[in-house]
Amino acid sequence: MLELTTGTTSTTPPAASPAWTSEAAWSLYRLPFNDLLFKAQSIHRQHFDPNRVQLSKLLNIKTGGCAEDCGYCSQSSHHSTGLPASKLMEVEKVVAEARKAKEGGATRYCMGAAWRNPKPRDMDAIVEMVSAVKGLGLETCMTLGMLDREQSDRLSAAGLDYYNHNIDTSERYYPKVISTRNFSDRLDTLEHVRQSGMKVCCGGILGMGEEEVDRVEMLVTLANLPEAPESVPINMLIPIPGTPLADAAPIAPIEFIRIIALARIMMPKSFVRLSAGRSAMSDEMQALCFFAGANSIFVGDTLLTAGNPENEADRKLFGRLGLQAL
């Protein structure tokens, strides 16, 4: 093999970004808490304004009746959660809601549908939603389940900025949470999204009964994707009565904060979103998450089906911490 290291004729491929090993990630995770947070905050400051937080708003454009059996989800038809299923929302209604979100300070609008994957008959309406919401001057994001390459190309051409598709947990723990698809199905869709030129929003949920090592492994998978996701939502399970995970033991706040810090260190340029579960967090826990490098949240009192802090509570929290919207 030719190993030319100088000049312009080198045949050595350019160095790939360093891969994260499980060992390296675990060593960081186990650092004394102060060392871990200091490191995360130092890295955060190299890439972001530490006092600015990006605001996203969610809208459920199609509720309930989902064919998948995700153990955490209120919208799966496999669980009895009492949530009535609805049809796909009309485009005008979506645009009206997006306009309100913009007035409320959100810069990204994320539309979610309780689907295993979009059907061909849904695509025209979806594409219209993307163009109309983008026309308001908002960044657009959708989360519609699995996509084939043709669908991701169509969404990208319509101007969709981000696609959210979470890996949720480690590959090892995945079958304990979902049986109707594989971890690798998730990775396939993420690849289609990338190949179509969209930005990737991908993270997971903590507090589903997984072990600490599963949380670290989830981050190793994310950080080792060919390109790290631009947006990494870290959700704390909102236990939903009627789902298999309704009685899962809650995660200890310090363990949650450690994962936020690790995500910041392993994916230094990504937005790390403190996502579902903020209603069950104290101001102090959220403050430590921001210190550990979280720099994005969902705003508004509803996520998809579950609650989120009122705008007024977030306004007060931002005031107390001296945070500003990005």
Ligand code: SAM
């Ligand atoms: N059907 C699409 C899918 O699964 O990709 C989009 C909607 S799904 C509700 C989006 C994400 O929300 C899930 O991947 C999961 O990470 C998160 N989520 C759903 N229910 C949750 C809950 N009860 N607590 C915390 N996060 C939840």
Ligand code: DTB
């Ligand atoms: C993500 O990681 N969290 C959001 C968004 N992506 C789509 C969804 C949270 C859902 C919380 C439960 C609910 O509202 O039903």
Ligand code: SF4
């Ligand atoms: Fe369906 Fe998504 Fe809920 Fe899973 S998380 S049941 S795919 S809506």
